[in-house]
Amino acid sequence: MTRTLSNKQAERMSGAFKFIVLLFFGLLLMAPFIWMVSVGFDRTANISMPFPPRLIPEEPSGFNYGIVFENGRLIQSYINSAIVTVSSVLLGVTASLFAGYAFSKGRFKGKKLLFILVLCTLMIPMEPRLIPLYKLFNSVDLLNTFWPLILPTVINGMLIFLCKQFFDQLPDTLREAAQIDGAGEFKIFFRVYLPLAGPIAATMVILAFIWSWNDFMWPLVVLNNQELHTVPLYLASFSLENGTSLGGLTMALATVSILPIIILYLFLQRYIIQSIALSGVKGE
Known part of the structure; x- marks a missing residue:
């Protein structure tokens, strides 16, 4: 006792x-x-x-x-960031869900090699890609638009990897049963697997949102028009213009700039915890 x-x-x-x-x-x-x-x-x-x-x-x-x-400029930068971020999240998460399902449940030649190539993109930082991407978008006359900020985010190796790991945890018997009932691949994906992908989709949304909302270097390269500046660019320009003065106003701007990320995380945090518990990210 x-x-x-x-x-x-x-x-x-x-x-x-x-x-x-x-x-x-x-x-x-x-x-x-x-x-x-x-x-x-x-x-x-x-x-x-x-x-x-x-x-x-x-x-x-x-x-x-x-x-x-x-502040009118801050409101405009919020609108610009919202356009870029929402577009990037929708396109990036949708493409990653399709690609993750294909790499996990699909049967096609070269799947392993293609997936290795996708993972290799994780080892290439943004800095070496700046000049090629700049020349590419300059050649098609898309600089000083939102397209250079949106299109490169459609294919994201990290999101594809997370999505594949999640679908790997779901049993193949679900797909086999749907095939027996005569369902095609798209119907299987939309009717069987996609409804179960809520947790990983929420995780990808918050990650893609943070990456796009906080992106500074690439928008600084391709956006010269102040009317198109995103929130990080506006904060940087405001700090440069005022130097060490107006510290209180600068901190207030910085606080307001991260509010969307905090609000989004508070809404999606339980789904993120579920995705970590159900996916292979936890090291199973």
């Missing part, structure tokens, strides 16, 4: 210790974000940044955020 109580006490102490450690590192990771939001509410930060940094402003004010939501 005494040994049982000691074991329970040890487990509680171990659980409490793990909780404290995780809480500490969680707060440590959240500190920069909390500081950014706090500075946005500090009107005096537009004159000089508070030093040493403080997490709670002395005189909280919504002045900076009021200016942010009245």
Whole structure:
């Protein structure tokens, strides 16, 4: 009896210790974000940044955020980012679902070799592709449009890999039973497998959304017209124009710029957890 109580006490102490450690590192990771939001509410930060940094402003004010939501250029950059991101997510996730299903359940020659080529694209960073992509879109006169930001995202090796791993976990007997009933490949995909792909689709949506919304280098190369600037480009230009001044307004802009990502993640987080539990990403 005494040994049982000691074991329970040890487990509680171990659980409490793990909780404290995780809480500490969680707060440590959240500190920069909390500081950014706090500075946005500090009107005096537009004159000089508070030093040493403080997490709670002395005189909280919504002045900076009021200016942010009245900023016409920010609203235009939001619209531009929304057009690019929504288009990229829809096309990229749709193409990845088709490709992942084909690589997982399809039977065709060269499937393994083609899948290896898709995985090889993960080892090529964006920087070596900038010049070839720029010359390609320049040759078809698509620079200073949204197409160079949308079209390259249609084929995404990481999303295809995640989707294939997910479909690999689903039994082939579902496909065989549908084939016995006379269903074709497209009907099998849309009626049998696609309804089960909600978790991995949600994961791909949030990943594609983050990549597209936060993209900075490629839009900087292909967009010279300020009216077409996305949110990251507008934030960069605003910081360059104002230097170290208007720190509170800059932080307010940065906070507002990441709100869509936070909101999307809050809505889709349970599906993301399901996809990690059901797919091969967990290392099975």
